[in-house]
Amino acid sequence: MKNSIKLIIYAYPPGSIGLDPNNLGESTFIIVPLAMKEYYINYNQDKVIYDQYFNYNSIISIIQQLLSMYIVSEFIVLSEPDIEFGGLLNDYYGMDKAAQGLTNATLYRNKYYMRSLLKDKVNQPDFYLVKNKKMIYEIFEKKEDRMVLKPLSKDSAQGIKFIENKDEIEYMEMEEEAYLLEQVVEYKTMFTTDGICKGPDIVEFFVHQYDEPILETFQKSKRHITRTRDLYLEERIQKTLFENTVTILKTFNKCDEVFPFHMEWFLKGDSVIFCEAACRFGGKIGSLIQEAYDFNIFDKYWSIKLNKKDASPICFREIRKPNKIALNYCAYKKNGVLRFIPDFKDCGLKLKVEINQAYVASSNIQESSFEVNKTCDSESDYTCLIKRLDNLSASFIYEQ
Structure with missing residues (x-):
């Protein structure tokens, strides 16, 4: 009789989804691009399958080879461009009826389907x-x-x-x-709701916010900040975000699918307006949760997903409260040849540019000159820190 396995398919370094070497037990395999091999050296190499091409055709060939030896109960796909592919694999090859299928995956990808099914259920433009x-x-x-x-x-x-x-x-x-x-929604603040769900139920829930409207950052501040929600954010707004997130999960999730969620919301006046939803971890937010809440959301997710640990639903009164503010600061590139980089050895920054190289101004939040994660104990400390980082970013000299 064939043994049952779970198969993870992921295009990027494992740290971005908090996948540790000990997560790959006897019944878990992962397919990754050959170009990512350096990131998986410390993992059980018997469980890591390197794919030189890493396209859907080559991945399916590998899956068919595995199916000659194993039963694949579930395919786990957390890279956003491949979510629907993962749903297709679960519908066609997977044996776990509670795994995320193509219909559910499509609702979290196709913006028109997403908005149509939520019409009259949450505020939308x-x-x-x-x-x-x-x-x-x-x-x-x-x-x-x-x-x-x-x-x-x-x-x-x-x-x-x-x-x-x-x-x-x-x-x-x-x-x-x-x-x-x-x-277009002319909004004051954008919030994100992030966590883990099991079907229509919330298992973990966190609120974060962007420092300013994303598209305005390219014209104004020239940086993007994701941070723990304001420590003094009104409970009314937090509760509305929680209830609206539940509404979306109940609308989209018809089985006991377990996955991370990331949703974005506009705050316009006193109204919370839905932007969009995704069934994945939200960028740098997983690490921010660890720093602000002293809680590892990745460990919780993988323990539920791979080891069938407890996934009890929570209500609003049970959500975790932040101990501090955690933030990710990304400074944008500018047009020109970079002639001067300031000294920042003690700041813990990750530099992404080189001296005497020509650059084009950033057009998305992934294109940064440097980024850094920091924590603050108060809103006043946060304000002072951002001023220091803004001054540091402004001291990079580009020659036109």
Whole structure:
């Protein structure tokens, strides 16, 4: 009789999902790109399968070889571009009926499906499915609002275009077959809700926020900050975020799927407005949770996922409270040849640029000159720290 295994498929270093060597037990395998081998040297090499090509065709070939020896109960895929592929694998090859299938994965990827199923359940901006410029013109004839055009299933802010007025439509490039067109929300703060779910239930829940609207950072501050939510954030807002997150999980999750979630919300006045949701860990937020809450969300997830440890649901009154503020600061690159880098040996920064190299100004939050994780005990300490980091970033000299 064949033994049952779980198969992780992941394109990036294991640290980004908190996967430790001891997580790969006797019944767990992982497929990774050959280019990632240096990150997996300390893992049980009998459980790591290196794929030179790491495309869906080559991955399926490996899966078919494994199926001749094992039963694969579940495929675990946490890289956002591959979420739907993981759902397909679970539907087609997987034996665990509670594993995330293609329908569920698609709801967390396709922005139009996502918004459509949540209509009248959470606050949302007006939205439309558009396939050409004529459709956009017709909407602008009825509405003069500022709009944003989003590819249906791309990651993060990739491919997003803002449309200030209908005169801009003629010169706009449309590379996708279809887009989501939605009304721009002029918001004060963007929150994220992050945690672990089991089906419609929340197992762990945390609130974080961005220091300022992401797209404004490219014109104004030239940096992006993700941080623990304000230590004095009103309980009313926290509760609304929790309840709305539950609404989304109940709408999308029809089995006992266990996965991390990352959702984004606008705060406009007193209203919480839904932006989008994903079934993955949220960027640097996993490490921020560890630092601010003294809690390892990665260990909790993998213990549930691979070892079937307790996954009891929690209510709002049971959510964890932060002990401090944890933050990730990313300074953007600027146009020109980098001629001077300040001394920051004692700051714990991760430098991502080199002296005398030419750079183009950052166009997304992944393109940074340096980044650093820090903690603060108070909001006043946080304000002082950001001023110091802003001054450090401003001292990088680029020559046009």
